[in-house]
Amino acid sequence: MAEFPFEISPMFEGERVRKDGMFVELGGPKSMGLELVRAKDMDEIEDDKVTIVGPDLKEMEEGKTYPWAMIFHIGGELVEPDLESVVERRVHDFVNYCQGIMHLNQRYDVWMRMSKDTAAKMDSFEPFGKAVMMLFKTELPFIEKMQVTFYTDEAEVEKQMVEAKEIFKARDARTKDLHDEDVDVFYGCTLCQAFAPTNVCVVSPDRISLCGAINWFDGRAAAKVDPEGPQFAIEKGEVLDDNTGEYSGVNEIAKKLSSGEFDKIKLHSFFDSPHTSCGCFKVVGFYIPEVDGIGWVNREYQGMAPNGLGFSTMAGQTGGRKQIVGFSSVLGVNYFYSTPSSSRRDGGWNRVVWLPAMLKEKIAETIPEDIKDKIATENDATDIESLKTFLQEKNHPVVANWAAAEEEEEEEEEEEEEETAVAAAPMMMPAAGFQMPAMASMPMMPAGKAGGIKITFKNAKISIDKMIVSEKKE
Template sequence: MFKDIPVDVGVIYEGERIRRNDMQVELGGPNIKEKFELAKVKSLDEIDDGKITIIGPDIKDMKEGEAYPVGILVETAGSTIDQQLEGVIERRIHGYMNYVEGLMHLNQRYDIWIRLSKKSFQKGLNSFEYIGKVLYKLFKSELPIIEKVQITFITDPAKVQELYPRALEDYEARDAKARGLKDEEVDKFYGCVLCQSFAPTHVCVITPQRYSNCGAISWFDGRASAQIDPKGPVFAIERGELINAEKGEYAGVNETVKKKTLGDVNKVWLYTAFDHPHTSCGCFEAVAFYIPEVDGFG
């Protein structure tokens, strides 16, 4: 499947960390203000299936050790998919890019941070064309409802700057749809273990009032993801008995978290930072922490 890719591709490389001294090039990250990844659902006649476009310098044209702005646009089409699945498709970029030997992808949306190792660059991974081929093949094989895919990598600073506000508008439009629904109004929550390759005992519990830690998956996104890929990293959680309304403890959540962490975590309180707080990994969009010396939160 990946014989035309100069490095290995597989789940074994999920969780691989690339330190600065081992880095050929960095895309996005904390030192770059404008970066994004975005999935868009289009009509079938708008997509040139398999097309990979590079706007700006390719990897081989970048200076070793430097950081660059980046935008990744994945446009998909299928007779049974609609715009409600954009967030689901978008979050798969993270997982699929981490399948590539020597390629580290962290975070999501407007916070992406990508590093390519010197070792993989020297093996021949010197073009976005290869990364695009991996994404294309994985999207088509892992999500059969996607019939066509075209992928664009943007590294031209002016173009990234132009498209960045539009990406933010798309994220906000998605988020607005998720506001208003309350936890008590549904009988199912959703869980995600996409980040267990980095944090083995972390499980996200996604509710109407609680996004995934990464900020990319709402309750609606979780529902859609579980429906289209029942064996994937996102799954339904039967809410079960409400044990404590104030702390946000549910029997179904406790049972699922215990199972998914192999017993390492046996209880989660969704509405408090004390005693049994929700788990996390390094891809969180925001985190609250208690400082006992001042009896306050940071």
């Protein structure tokens, strides 16, 4: 192995470079960050060449943030355009193998930091580029030649960003006419398990990987060229629930990959065994119990949703390989193009009540015309009360559910008044309901001794409209 000024090992994957230990930040939320892999003929590639367009490392100021783009060109007898996304996703791995260099996200949301210790050992990005290319060719031998260009000039990064987004758009368009029911095999990916050890990432035609780098076609290509790699086939198995996307094969792999933490994953459900999340996703869906509706918020939106939370807060609740009832995370706009599934999962578009204006504009063509104007944005509603008012004025489909819910509450309150001393209004819960353990299975406690049943609610939002205290009738 060639000599490099920093250590290289998988043990550094997952390492965080904090702000006080950072020499320089590349891309991220304060700037632009991009990574792209392109397949080229071998005679177009100068092997191991590193080109830097803009300020090099030694010309950067400590503590500052710079725009950043990495464009890799790969060549080889087996290299084809279908492998671009597969190779691209491994950038995340191999950059993080380099000591003192942190890499997060993907595509046009890349965020990197270099530590002061690592920056002190070199004055150029060239050793870093050569190290990453060495790792690629070692781990993926079908890559015979490779070169990379690092862009730190703002104008050049902007130019590369525009071109790259068109490439990503063309890649994503391939899956729009293919759906879960059309295939017998899904694909799994374990690349994010260094950061989220029990995350289970399932890639289906209707659900691209959370990082956005792997669609169903990419998973198929990756599993073919690297059978022992991080992408692998998942036999779909028996369809257990077509509506929410539950399959026996997915459940089996979920239990295996999560080390038994999860035994069930439904690909398209908010309320029952939702898909786990790592942290690379771009859109979070959230349940709003006050209106029995669903909202979606994207990473680029800087404001607050009507529930009083911003993207980063909800991403923190959703990410980290957890199953969080009432939350769902997806790559981004491509998810909304899976029309057959979108139309039925958890009420479909008739359940969606709020979107940031920028997201609504991006996915406008996927929203049915009869519901489009009934979905609020931050320009229409900024809190629960204004959202309720908007939905009532527009006669959104969820409003019809409110009366039924209120009638149920009133009936239950009347029953509680007669039977208990203290009655609380019931929570508004998803249509799937909330199942309590059967009381018949609970052991009886001996008379006169302390004990009873302890019920712990986790990640539950409980709303009590009123409390009634009355005399218990004998």
